[in-house]
Amino acid sequence: MMNMNNTRICQNSPSTPYESYPGGSQIVRQSMIKRGVPPASLDIMIASFAASTLNQYSSSFKSWWIYCKDKNLDIFEADSSKVLSFLTLKFEEGASYSSLNTHRSALSIILGTHVTVNDCVNRFLKGVYRLAPPTPKYSTTWDTNIVLNYLSTMYPYDNIDLVDLSHKTCSLLAIASAQRMQTISLIKLKNISKHDNEIVIKISDLIKTSKPGACQPLIRLPFIRTNPSICPALAVETYIEKTRDLRHNLPEEHLFIGVRRPHKKVCSQTLARWVKTVLQASGIDISVFGAHSTRSASTSAAYRSGVNLEVVRKAAGWSNTSNVFFKYYRRDTANSNNNDFVNALFGT
Template sequence: MRSKVSTEGGTKRSSPLTQQAYPGCREALREALARRGTPLAALDLMLASLSDNTIKQYSVTLRLWWEYCAAHNTTVYTKSIPFILSFLTEQFSKGCSYGSLNSHRSALSLFLNDKIGSDDSIKRLLKGAYKLKPSLPKYTSTWDPQIVLNYVSNWYPNLELRLEDITKKLAILLALTTAHRVQTLSLIKIENISITGNGVKIAIIDIIKTSCPGRDQPTLYLPFFKDNLKICPASTLNDYIFVTKNMRASNVGNLFLTLKSPHKAATAQTISRWIKQVLSESGVDVGTYSAHSTRHAATSAALAAGVSVDTIRKTAGWTSSSTAFARFYNRPIIDESGFAKAVVLPN
């Protein structure tokens, strides 16, 4: 990335790099890493460490950084801690939450200097931001999965359902009984599904959000619920594979297919939309709860039913030492009729 040359009064001068259009997150990071002496041959490998979601997240920061540097007529590659503090303070004054501010810090640490995140002044500013505007959990309660299960139990027999209905039924059942993210469900491949008399085992071999060196890839287990086939996830999956067998192109190995021909692999966004539609039809307030809330509802219900925290962590893909469930997912299940039941039907 080179400075443009402008002329004013017949004199050539280099304009600041901030006057250039924002080149995009990957190109900006590539240039920053190269300026710090990273060998050119290593750049692609280093950038490969960042997921697409991280790139999107960091792109928000870098675009704001580009604009801020342009407004102050300074290079985007400045490493001045006071200048960074001013940038973060301005974002906070514009309504930036502590979480977003921390994301900005992370992006700038990679872009400018890995030591920014450990700077005492930066840490002090973030601590102040947290105290003035603490991050609150998205949900203070969650919905009862039984409401949704009762609703989709009416979608039976599976082989008589429309493609749309059996697809949505499978999506919601897998989301609830595995407690995994929609991203994981979108990566299920037919070739990695093993069906036995006892149930279904699904190996996830693609990189997911929690993948990292030294951590096992998740394996999903679905037992056959022979006493309640109407909401049996293993049976529904088996029936879905049968229904979609002749719809699959030879190059589409993903489990979930789009509803319209030609049937392609369904994206995580599409599966999220299906799940949210089922939640809405079941009576769950989708103005409050997203498709991701299935993870909250399922894990909270499992704990209430007596399932150990260790089992919940393992099933949902958290490490044995993770505090994510306790901090963000374990929520009381809403029972709006609880008071009336206690009055009319006392123990």
Template structure:
């Protein structure tokens, strides 16, 4: 392959080929990895490539002592527990899943955990009521498409606790409008998609106590405002400037950050994804059960075992959303 890094996809393709995967099957196997996952693995595979090139080692000869030396070198350079774990996952694309099960690798990561324990991104979070009150304060102002777009995305993020990626994939054809609620199916592949997990199913109740911050009402208003702008685009959220097209996850994140900044929240500390932390924390504080929160937000930690044991959702989407929208700062 030469000395220059050929890219994550090509390395994984070569590893599969060396694993005797038939040529006709390679592309099908590669489709099991999303572009976002390839980007995540790219750093680890590039570092491994450079390590092997420097030490005249076969990139595809994954031996535990070599892996340990590679990980130790990165640890000494300041890599965090999470980064090292990501590198290990990247190498598993070459070596196979048994890499993580090796007792020496396990012991190494226990040691790293003791020396450099991973910390949560945020020690605390912000009150969603700050943003909700911000929207209330502007209820009498003229509505521009830019403001309506930012408002919809932010309310969706808070009222569902979902990832921004999931919101960017909402399609109009998957929206069901009922008198008392709006239901949204998300059939697209997302970060947590797997054979044993159900796809997100969002429920947005009509919040009659205050329509100015009702996410369902805002969505209906947005549909009406954009119906003549979107053309053939079926994705719900589009850019608010010409040419109108599907808004990316990065665009949605920028809109949410704008709202947080205008609301008075420190965006140097809290990023767009913090809506997930804020919404779920507020729901827990207001008595929504932890299982309902995890299912509402598509939480990965422990939620799979819950679903396997009970084999049916017990989520109270209406209670989750209404809890967030009724929040207010006094």
């Protein structure tokens, strides 16, 4: 651990030089010390942040550190006017409404919400919203049938290698579960149970949406007996069997492992690359759609097919009252021609 006593990360006078950037986690730790958190409580406080959260805020912390260095400011002592000046600079540099909100959330950790969540900052962000309205990442989504038709060509499983089997299993699981790559990367063999008609997967690790009182994801994969070439449960079952001999001496038995020796567990970024490889091979434009688009594609396809909204929400891990699906994920396919509204009005 870096000795914060020997590394200055704030500047109180022009003669006090900044040392090298200490990293986001050290800035968070030092901010808590300055705000009176007892040393014995620090590790527990730091544990309240998911690693993905600190990673998401890392660029904001560094941008704020550089800004304070240039302006000769203490990064832990700033009022709303200085925060507004920083956000204005980032806006002029081209930061989006979403990015500015991320900056504000990051600064709330080290400055306190009394500085970053007030009428002035709120008004500023409303102004940004009007000047540069945010647009959804995807205005349309892709047709899951296109990808499933491609994956059906990788069958029977006796004739495909580990690379294709890994890509196919991961992609089918992503489509069938509507889960994030992070969640899929956490699947462990001990949490997979096979039943007569389905495979059930429990997620025991904390994920992005984990919070007190919320249920952990439970993925149910029924066996599609009528179409085994794209059955997610059969793909998972086959993948486990074909990788059984490669798992010797692995510390934790995660479902997905590397396709090359020493076949260690793979991270969410690797799974995302696998899915993008399948999307590209299927003819999907990966310059527009990433691996995360499987959530939008699968939930939208299910909803269009008449699946109850409550079922869609539960499958993707959204609460019964959540509006996330309609706000961010409900999309028509790029080649759809949904004229039902006008046709109903004019009787065509």
